[in-house]
Amino acid sequence: MTEPLLPHGEGPSPRPTDWNVPNALTVLRFLLVPVYAVLLFYDGGTHPWWRFWAFVVFVLAAVTDGIDGRLARRNGQITTFGKVADPIADKALTGTAFIGLSALGLIWWWVTIIILVREIGITLLRFIVIRHGVMPAGRGGKLKTMLQTFALAALTLPLGAFPVSEAWTWAAHGVLAAAFVVTVVSGVDYVFQALHLRENSERTRLRREARAARRSDGPA
Numbered sequence: 001m002t003e004p005l006l007p008h009g010e011g012p013s014p015r016p017t018d019w020n021v022p023n024a025l026t027v028l029r030f031l032l033v034p035v036y037a038v039l040l041f042y043d044g045g046t047h048p049w050w051r052f053w054a055f056v057v058f059v060l061a062a063v064t065d066g067i068d069g070r071l072a073r074r075n076g077q078i079t080t081f082g083k084v085a086d087p088i089a090d091k092a093l094t095g096t097a098f099i100g101l102s103a104l105g106l107i108w109w110w111v112t113i114i115i116l117v118r119e120i121g122i123t124l125l126r127f128i129v130i131r132h133g134v135m136p137a138g139r140g141g142k143l144k145t146m147l148q149t150f151a152l153a154a155l156t157l158p159l160g161a162f163p164v165s166e167a168w169t170w171a172a173h174g175v176l177a178a179a180f181v182v183t184v185v186s187g188v189d190y191v192f193q194a195l196h197l198r199e200n201s202e203r204t205r206l207r208r209e210a211r212a213a214r215r216s217d218g219p220a
Contacts, residue, residue, distance in 0.1 A: 025064040029089040032061040033096050040097075040156065045104040051158035058156055061093050062149045087126075090145070091119050097152040106155045111180055115148075118187040129194045140186030147179035 039054035065086075098112040154172035 022067075023085070025067055026085050026089050029061045029064045029093060030085075032057050032064075033089075033092045036061065036093070037096050037100055040100045040104070045100075048158035051156065055153060055156040055158075058093070058097060058153055062153065065090055065093075065145075087123060091123060094145075094148055094152060095119065097156065101152065101155050107176065111176070115180065115183050118183055122187055122190050125190065125194050129197055132198050140182060140189055144179060144182045144186050147175055147182055151176035151179050 036054055036057045039050050039057060042050040045051065095116055098107060098115060101107045102109050102112040151172055154168065154175065157168070159168050
């Protein structure tokens, strides 16, 4: 079959290069994760100024998460590297924060474990069902990310020496409780989405048709 002729000067859109600003921001987020961990744990996590700089680094990394996706979509720079690396960088940042703050006694370990199991599990589930289609991030997932980010940033701040520290800590844990609930509920929703996607995908339909054809061609 001959290829269809295209108007003069037109052709297939070139594949976006991995060397672009959105991917650079994703790599920067990876690099900021160990910096955040070092600042958080310096002097046993008790030095206010080091904790403050850990907060600054965390917020900077979280901001890059919001910028890189918008830039990639706006400029047509969505790449395979970005699709894979971006969610991994997000999980690396929040996972390090959850583990670090739990180690400092600011978050219960069981909360961290359940959240990390959910995050890793849903990430693996996305890769498992990728043959059937892509599970887009829903409103629950976006709300989960926002609540987790606010809670982790608030708990990273060194407010132990200030009169407002107790009220701030209660407020931060309130946001964390909301993040925990949304994380679990959205995780269950993603599981049902994956099952629905698998059952109703084109790949599954073709397999069913192939099995039905083999049964009809079998011996009577």
